Amino acid sequence: MNHRKGFTLVEVIVILVVLSILAAMAVPVALRIFERTAEDTTREEMDNVKKALLGDPQKLQTSFRNDFGLLGDIGCLPSVAFGGLDRLLTQGSYLGWNFNSTTQTGAGWKGPYITGTPGEDFKKDQLGNDYTYTPVAGTCPLTATLTSNGPDGQPATADDITVTIVANETTATVRGSVKNASGVGLRDVPVEIYYPENGAPKAPTPTATTDANGNYSFPSVPFGARSVKPNVTLVLVPGSITVTGGNFNNVNFQVTNYSGSAFNVTGLTVTCPSGVGQVDDVEFDGSNVENPDNSNRPCGTLMSLSGGATSFSGNSSPPAALRVFVDSADTQLPDLILRGGGTTRTITLQDFETSGGSNIDMRNRTLTVTFTLSVGGPAVITFTTPP
Numbered sequence: 001m002n003h004r005k006g007f008t009l010v011e012v013i014v015i016l017v018v019l020s021i022l023a024a025m026a027v028p029v030a031l032r033i034f035e036r037t038a039e040d041t042t043r044e045e046m047d048n049v050k051k052a053l054l055g056d057p058q059k060l061q062t063s064f065r066n067d068f069g070l071l072g073d074i075g076c077l078p079s080v081a082f083g084g085l086d087r088l089l090t091q092g093s094y095l096g097w098n099f100n101s102t103t104q105t106g107a108g109w110k111g112p113y114i115t116g117t118p119g120e121d122f123k124k125d126q127l128g129n130d131y132t133y134t135p136v137a138g139t140c141p142l143t144a145t146l147t148s149n150g151p152d153g154q155p156a157t158a159d160d161i162t163v164t165i166v167a168n169e170t171t172a173t174v175r176g177s178v179k180n181a182s183g184v185g186l187r188d189v190p191v192e193i194y195y196p197e198n199g200a201p202k203a204p205t206p207t208a209t210t211d212a213n214g215n216y217s218f219p220s221v222p223f224g225a226r227s228v229k230p231n232v233t234l235v236l237v238p239g240s241i242t243v244t245g246g247n248f249n250n251v252n253f254q255v256t257n258y259s260g261s262a263f264n265v266t267g268l269t270v271t272c273p274s275g276v277g278q279v280d281d282v283e284f285d286g287s288n289v290e291n292p293d294n295s296n297r298p299c300g301t302l303m304s305l306s307g308g309a310t311s312f313s314g315n316s317s318p319p320a321a322l323r324v325f326v327d328s329a330d331t332q333l334p335d336l337i338l339r340g341g342g343t344t345r346t347i348t349l350q351d352f353e354t355s356g357g358s359n360i361d362m363r364n365r366t367l368t369v370t371f372t373l374s375v376g377g378p379a380v381i382t383f384t385t386p387p
Contacts, residue, residue, distance in 0.1 A: 039126075039150070039151065039161065041126045042125040042126045042127075042148050042161055043161060043163075045122065045125065045126070046125075046131070046146055046148065046161065046163045047163065048114065048122070049085065049088070049114065049122060049131070049146060049163075050146065050163055050165060051069065052069055052070065052088045052113040052114035053069050053070050053071060053077055053078075053088070053113070053144075053165065054068070054069045054070075054071050054165065054169060054170065054223070055067040055068035055069035055071065055072055055223075056069075057327070064325050064327075065325060065327045066225075068223050068224040068225070068327075069113055070087065070088060070109075070111065070113045071170055071222055071223060071224060072222075072223060072224030072225060073097060073106065073107065073108060073109060073110045073111075073196070073199070073224070074087075074094065074107075074108075074109065074196060074198060074199045075107065075140065075195050075196035075197045075198065075199070075202065075222045075224070076139075076140035076141055076142060076197060076198050076222065077135050077141045077142060077143075077144050077165065077170070078135070078141075079135055079138070079139065079140070079141050079198075080135065081139075082094065082198065084133050084135070085122070085123050085131070085133050086123075087109070087111070088111065088112065088113045088114040088122070089111065089112045089113075089114060089122070090111075090112070091109040091111065092109075094108060094109035094198070094199040095107070095108040095109065095199045095200055096108050096109060096110075097109060097110035100194075100201070102321065103194040103201070103227055103229070103321050104194070104227040104320075104321040104322070104323040105194040105195060105196070105201070105225065105226060105227045105321075105323070106196075106225070107195075107196030107199055107200055107201050108196070108199045108200070109199055125148040125149075125161075127148075127150075127151060127153060129148065129149050129153050131146055131147065131148055132145075132146070132147040132148075132149075132155070133145075133146050134146075134147070139198065140197050140198055142167060142170045142171050142220070142222060143164075143165055143166055143167055143170065144164075144165045145162055145163070145164050145165070146162070146163045146164075146165075147160055147161065147162045147163075148160065148161040148162075167220075167329075168329035169223075170222060170223055171220045171221060171222055171223065171329070172220075172221050172222075172223060172326045172327075172328060172329055172330065172331040173217060173218070173219050173220075173221075173329070173330050173331070174193065174217060174218040174221045174226075174228075174326055174331050174333060175215065175216070175217045175330070175331070175332050175333065176191070176215070176216055176217075176228060176332070176333035176334070176335065176336060177210070177213070177214045177215050177216070177335050177336070178191060178210050178214050178216065178230055178335070178336045178337075178338065179214055179335050179336070179337055179338070180238070180337070180338055181337060181338070181339050184214070184238045185210070185212075185213040185214020185215065185238075186210060186214045186235050186236070186238065186338060187210050187211060187212050187213070187214060187236060187381075187382070187383070188209055188210060188235070188236060188380060188381045188382055189209065189210040189214070189216075189230050189232050189235060189338075190207050190208070190209050190230070190231045190232065191207065191208050191209070191210065191216045191228055191229070191230055191231065191336065192205045192206070192207050192228065192229050192230075192231050193205065193206055193208075193218050193221060193226060193227070193228050194226060194227045194228075194229070194321065195221060195222055195224065195226045195326075196222075196224075206218055207231065221326050221331075222326070223326050223327055224325075224326060225323060225324075225325055225326075226323075226324055226325070226326050227321040227322055227323045227324060228321070228322055228324060228333060228336065229319060229320065229321040229322065229336075230258070230319045230336050230338060232258045232259055232319060232338065233257060233258070233259045233261075233263075233371075233373060233376055233377055233379040234255040234256070234257055234258075234265075234312070234371055234373075234379035234381065235255060235256050235257075235258050235338065235381075236253060236254070236255055236381045236383060237253070237254035237255065237256055237344065240252075240253050240254035240346075241253045241383055241385055241386060242385075242386070243362050243363050243385050243386065245350075245351075247359040247360075247361065248361045248362055248363050249350075249351055249352045249353070249359045249360055249361065249362055250348060250349065250350050250351065250352075250362070251348070251349045251352070251362050251365075251367065251385055252346060252347070252348045252349075253346070253347055253381075253383065254344055254345065254346050254347070255344070255345060255347060255371075255379075255381065256341045256342065256343070256344040257312040257313065257314065257315060257341065257342035257343055257344075258315050258318065258319065258338045258340070258341055258342070259314060259315060259318055259342070259376065260314045260315055260316075260318030261314050261375050261376060262311070262312060262313050262314040262342070262375070263311075263312055263373045263374045263375040263376065263377070264306075264310045264311050264312070264373070264374040265284075265289075265305055265310040265312070265371050265372065265373060265374075266304065266305060266306070266310070266372050266373065266374050267302050267303060267304055267305055267371070267372030268282055268302075268303050268305055268369065268370070268371055268372070269300065269301065269302045269303065269369070269370040269372075270299055270300070270303075270349060270367060270368075270369055271299060271300055271367065271368040271369075271370070272299035272300070272352070272365075272367060273365050273366055273367070275354065275360065276299055276352055276353075276354070276360050276362075276365070277298065277299060277353060277354045277355030277356070278296045278297060278298050278299060278352070278353050278354075278355060279297055279299060279349050279350070279351065279352050279353075280295050280296060280297070280350045280351035280352075280353070281293065281295070281350040281351065282303060282305065282347070282348070282349060282350070283347070283348040283350065284305075284307070284309035284310055284345050284346070284347055285309045285345050285346055286346075286348075287307055287308075287309040289305045289306060289307040289309055289310050290303050290304070290305060291304050291305060291306040291307070292304075295351075296353065296357070298355070302372070309345065311343070312342050312343040312345070313342040313343045314342045315340045315341050315342045316340050316342075317339045317340030318340075319336065319338055319339075322334065322336060347369075349367075349369075362385055363385055363386065363387050364384065364385060364386070364387040365384065365385050366382065366383070366384045366385075367382070367383060367384075367385070368380065368381070368382045369381050369382075
């Protein structure tokens with residue numbers, strides 16, 4: 001006789017209760033695992049979007065970073081007006097990429113900048129919610145935030161995921177020096193920097209002027225492949241300043257034309273320090289070139305010049321644009337070296353006096369001399385005479 005023993009009702013109930021407890025415990029754990037996986041994948045996707053905007057700093061070519069993303073080509077982050085994150089995939093109203101061989105820089109859309117699994121929407125997180133892209137207000141944003149609403153799908157709650165793009169990831173203070181072939185810094189040299197803004201060459205091109213040691217700097221330059229160029233004409237020859245005359249009231253200095261253009265100096269204006277009222281004559285290489293030869297010309301007055309000594313031949317090796325890489329918040333560029341040179345002339349400003357006609361000792365005085373040129377210019381030189 002077979003005796004079959006099954007589960008009693010009580011046992012079945014106990015088993016169901018245990019299974020219910022285990023299920024109740026497992027579902028939240030599984031949900032948390034799913035949410036954590038979704039969060040991790042969302043963070044990875046957001047990082048990819050950031051790299052598409054800014055480029056990957058780890059991608060190098062011959063030791064230089066060569067990936068600057070959309071920012072490098074456009075010069076700005078995409079504003080809302082330009083379509084926001086859509087511009088990572090499509091050109092929209094941006095100009096197409098164009099490289100200028102003269103300035104050695106490019107500008108324009110050269111995407112797509114983002115890749116991924118076909119069919120996936122890079123503008124949505126792993127829970128299917130849209131990212132919120134918020135560039136700083138303005139026509140050329142250079143900072144922004146990218147936000148996912150997180151697992152709860154609600155904005156401005158504790159589980160939001162935010163990726164920030166801050167200024168030191170997008171813009172730099174660019175520093176450099178202009179020197180002669182002997183390595184001496186040259187002052188009062190205008191330097192231009194070329195980079196795009198909203199996909200077009202920035203206009204007007206920013207210009208900086210070198211200080212007494214030949215140094216220059218530009219603030220807020222967007223990361224990317226850029227270029228700099230000395231926009232130079234007359235340059236003060238280092239060490240050429242002297243003060244002569246029995247009353248030390250004559251100032252002598254030399255200038256060289258480093259531009260590729262020949263020109264005449266048609267006018268000269270001397271801005272004098274306090275207490276100095278007038279200057280008598282102007283000589284180039286010992287020839288009086290002030291026309292007409294009016295004595296006691298007040299400081300700050302434009303003097304008309306003429307004569308063969310006012311001509312300058314062009315430089316056979318004029319400076320060209322130098323391609324550089326701006327890739328850190330404080331970027332030091334290679335030196336810009338001025339080579340060759342056209343005509344060098346010695347200029348003498350004679351007989352500095354007070355407005356009343358008394359001679360003035362011009363040692364340890366600061367002067368600004370502005371040259372009016374027949375081509376280009378003006379050229380402005382500021383210097384302090386030796387003690």
